[in-house]
Amino acid sequence: MKFPNNAKLAVRVYITTEWDSGATNYDSLQEPDHKAVGPNLAWDRANLYQLSFSGQYTFTVGVYRAMEMTDKYGIVGSVAADGGAVAAFPDLHGELHKKGWEIMARNWDHHYSPWTYKPGDEQVAELKRVNDAIKQVTGANAYGWLSAGGNGSASWMKLLADSGFLYTTDLMGDDIPYGLKFGDKMLVAIPHRQYSCNDFHNFLRTGGISARTVNMAYDYFCETFTHFYETVENQGWPVTMLYGIHPYWSCWPDRIKFHDKAMAFMKGFKDVWFVRHNDLAKYWKDTYLS
Incomplete structure (x- = not known):
């Protein structure tokens, strides 16, 4: 097995x-009956602090900082986009698409997984709703799917395969x-190995009780990347590796430098293939699954 250009x-x-x-009640929204956890966590009560953090900051500041950094290093990848985000910010996702980014499908609402609370026909409708939002921006169907938190079923x-999707990254x-x-359908599974490679885990220490500084996070990332590289040798x-950017988490003024340093480090290796999920899935299916 090999990747292009070895x-x-x-x-x-x-x-x-x-x-x-x-609502953004993380402890209950994935449950079918949406039971509240504690007296002040009604499932249908909006948590404005959380919404401004994970939602608003992404679209006012975070994504633009992420784009500036990836542009600096000539990197394009995949946007893990909730359907609601694409519908609410079509121009932003259109700009990313024009830059060469793949728009990857996710839940419509990040904290509601359709297979936990909707019957089969409504799951089909939700998948179509997400795909239609992406198609309005890109002019084409989405290639792949990442469930929120990688929490698929x-x-x-099977619904993804039957609907013509190329890949899932839930496994x-x-x-x-x-x-x-x-x-007779083939779905490519691209491993979503996030526990040591995305920005959450670069900055969080064990248990999530304290955060690393930029330099500490960078050292942790370099060690992780080096282990991946040495494993191949x-x-x-070859192996695949994930590099995740959550704009509301790592694109703050005091954290964006991490991505600058980490991308410069990765770009120092000549035999690294920076690839969109859909291109990797196409290559693998055509080369090894046909």
């Missing part, structure tokens, strides 16, 4: 654009892509 690592950079329609993946069963067969075949 690259050792396929690095998938992604930017999230998350959308919350109102077998029935949802972590390997270091490289692999195929999922649903009858030792085992003799």
Whole structure:
């Protein structure tokens, strides 16, 4: 197995654009009955502090800082976009698309997974709703899907395959892509290995109780990247690696320098393939799954 130009690592950079329609009770919104946790956490009560953090900041400041940084290093990747975010900010997603970014489909609302609270026909409708929002911006159907938190289901993946999607990134069963067969349909699984590679885990220490500084996060990332790279040299075949950017988390004035340093570090390696999810899925399907 190999990547184009014998690259050792396929690095998938992604930017999230998350959308919350109102409530942001993380402990209950994925549950079918949306039970409240505590007296002040009614599931339908908007948490404005959380909304301004994970929603507003992304679109007023965060994404633009992320774009400036990726532009600086000539990197394009995939936008992990909630359907509601694409519908609310079509011009922003259109700008990303024109720069070459893939718009990857996610939930309509980041904290409501459709397979946990909707019957099958409504799941189909929700998938179409998300895909239609993306198609309005890009002129084409979405290629792939990432559930919020990578929290997918077998029935949802079958629906993706039946609906013509190329890939899902809800699984972590390997270091490289692999195929999922649903009858005569093939869905490429691209591992969403996020626990050591995305910005949340670069900045958070064990348990999430304290945060690293930019320099500490950079050192942690460099160690992680080096381990990925050395693994390939030792085992003799390539692997994929995720580089996640949550604009509301790592694009603050005091954190954006992390991405500057980390991208410069990665760009120092000549045998690294910076690739969009859809291009990786196409390559893998055509080369190894056909």
